[in-house]
Amino acid sequence: MNENFKKENQKEVGDIENSTEKEVEIEILKLEENLNGLRQDIEDIGGEDKLQEELDKNELLSTRWSDRYKRTMYLIRGIILTLSTGTFAAVDAYALPKINWDIPDDKTLGLCLTAATVVGVLSSIASIKEFIKQQKRVTTANKILSY
Amino acid sequence: MTPDEMKKLGEKVAKGEASPEEKLLFLKELNQVVEGMRTDLANTRSQ
Numbered sequence: 001m002n003e004n005f006k007k008e009n010q011k012e013v014g015d016i017e018n019s020t021e022k023e024v025e026i027e028i029l030k031l032e033e034n035l036n037g038l039r040q041d042i043e044d045i046g047g048e049d050k051l052q053e054e055l056d057k058n059e060l061l062s063t064r065w066s067d068r069y070k071r072t073m074y075l076i077r078g079i080i081l082t083l084s085t086g087t088f089a090a091v092d093a094y095a096l097p098k099i100n101w102d103i104p105d106d107k108t109l110g111l112c113l114t115a116a117t118v119v120g121v122l123s124s125i126a127s128i129k130e131f132i133k134q135q136k137r138v139t140t141a142n143k144i145l146s147y
Numbered sequence: 148m149t150p151d152e153m154k155k156l157g158e159k160v161a162k163g164e165a166s167p168e169e170k171l172l173f174l175k176e177l178n179q180v181v182e183g184m185r186t187d188l189a190n191t192r193s194q
Contacts, residue, residue, distance in 0.1 A: 020167040027174035034181040041188050051188075 057145060064141040071134035078127035085120030092117055148176050 042051050092113050099110040148156075156173045159165040165173065 020171055024167060024171050024174060027171060027178060031174060031178050031181065034178055034185065038181055038185050038188075041185055045188070 060141050060144060064138055064145070067134050067137045067141065071131055071138055074127050074131035074134060078124060078131050081120060081124040081127055085117060085124050088113065088117040088120050148172075153177075153180075 042048060045051050045054065095113060096110055099106045101107050101110065153173070153176055156165065156169060156176075160170055160173050
């Protein structure tokens with residue numbers, strides 16, 4: 001009885017192993033078919049060089065979107081900074097001539113206003129420079145992608 | 148399966164240390180990767 005059970009168990013294990021082996025064989029055939037299909041797809045595109053070209057273009061396309069986004073952000077930042085710097089400059093033009101530089105509190109206020117304006121001008125220039133840089137990248141990508 | 152896990156399993160299969168079940172799992176994953184590549188390629192071309 002016990003011997004019979006052992007034999008049956010061994011047969012079942014053997015069957016499972018056989019079925020796994022069979023599945024492995026089927027997967028290998030599928031893989032072979034898929035790889036041949038992939039090779040054919042690449043040949044249809046025009047070979048590996050063409051595929052690389054397509055992949056480069058694709059990468060460029062996604063980079064272009066990110067560059068466009070950055071470009072817009074720098075533009076917005078540049079506009080905001082320029083506007084706030086303009087406001088500071090206007091305040092400076094009104095307030096600075098009225099400041100008595102001999103009074104410490106007035107002097108501090110004058111220095112703060114001047115420093116804020118200088119920082120604003122520098123940040124605006126940096127943002128606009130970045131915007132131009134990103135715009136150039138987008139333009140170059142556009143040219144390459146149009147070929 | 149992460150690419151790292153796939154790499155490890157692939158190495159095991161290549162060394163002949165994988166069980167039939169692991170071999171099957173690896174082949175199935177590999178097939179999915181190749182199929183994914185074909186789909187991506189087809190999508191790229193249709194864009």
